[in-house]
Amino acid sequence: MNGSDAVFVGSIPEFYDEYMVPMIFASYAEDLAQRVADLKPNRVLEVAAGTGVVTRAAARLLPESVELIATDLNQAMLDHAEATGTLRPVRWQQADALDLPFEDASFDVVFCQFGAMFFPDRARGFAEARRVLRPGGTLLFSVWDRIEENEFAATIGTTLATLYPTDPPRFMERTPHGYHDLQTITDDLTAAGFTTTPHYETIPARSRARSAEAAAIAYCQGTPVRAEIEARTTSDLATVTQTCAAALADRFGPGPIDGKIQAHLITIEA
Template sequence: MSFQLSGSGPDIYERTLVPLWFGRWAEALLAQVSLAPGERVLDVACGTGITTRLAKRAVGDDGHVTGLDNNAGMLAMAHSLAAELDITWVERDAVDTGLPSDSIDALISQHGYHYFPDQAAALAEFHRILVPGGRIAVSIWDGHSVYTKALCAALETHISPRIARKQRAQRQTPSARTLEDSLSAAGFHNVSVVRQELSINVPLAADFVPLHLASMPIAAAFHDLADQNRTALIADVSRALRDYVVGDRMIYPDAVNVLTGLKRHPMASQGDGILPSQV
């Protein structure tokens, strides 16, 4: 599974999904990692860079932030949006960041982990590049929302089961227990998963569904539909979400799991629970 956008996809993603979804989730993620001025931060699967930009503002001029992604189009958009910020943008894979060992104070990743082809290898790489006492914070969808369930059902009816499976995969994520076990197996300690829920406020389906799907890897399949089929697809989503309509908006709950942990300081024993700042 991967998330690759080309053409106008990154621009639509930034203009539509970042203000309505990912900007808010980025703020919630950074609240869990408490970045400090002067720190070195890596944002993995940074996309168009909303979390990266917020991290840079948190660490200030004396800090350094790197945004890493394997999608050239997303990185180009990220670079253009942060021209005034001193951010390094790197096109590489999560399992091979190219960074030195023990060089990063905090590693963050928003909605990228479940796309990594080899999650264990990615976590091992993250552990390698973090300094002793360094911390990781990764946000991952907690399954489907009422909106994405309705959307995928409509895609299956009006396009194909294959396209619906491809879109559903965006939300097929590991359980909280699996996430905890994976991070612990990679050598992290003080591992925890925090569930965050937000009330999502988007335009009505007639306006939002075309914008949303235009910023997805299945955009071409939606655009190739005949007008009547596209209208019917959107109508299905509208009916499914009718109980969530408030005026000219759809307002519905959504949730993520935020996985956090620390790279053990070499002076801390296996069971003492000592935090890096205490060693």
């Protein structure tokens, strides 16, 4: 993974929360939070919480007696999440998923939505989750399916490849949609020390944006794609965003747009 792939700085957290969260993350967040609540845990840890979309859903669904700790490597994302707030107390803490600052066997559930793809060493990240889980505890995490099953992202990727044919920005293919092979995930979980069999669900959903422009802003300005565009000098960010918006409008029509998204949900017991 490119070292810049995990960088969400400047105005990116705001763009991410305003545009990306409702477009592709919110529905999956509600589903994951409900699954966590259904396990009736006493203490839970969220890894790679980002701007807190799953955290807010979990805070609504979990009793206040359940301790909820939300972590992320990126302080800017956590600052935005904490400023947005939750309906009940949440402990926000900067933490590296590969080196969690928590005691062994101290959580009933560890969960992570669309964060494992960013781990520089996924087996180590899963090993840390296993370490902090109590015996019989549960790790739940989601990853995006291949980019071809995610229509907005695929359209953006194709458009960027046309704009930069010799050096296209590949963040979307490389990272968010680069960890979809279930056998690879199984191998990483085994390397992490899990001895139980993971349960996989492939979950299709619909991605909706109020306009093609909003979707283009989300991808081009609310993710590390922005840094890849700004590192190339042939077109400025606004021009590239508008070109991507035109491509989305051409494929999905004017006005509000709707496209397929698809993810894998993995559940495994410690």
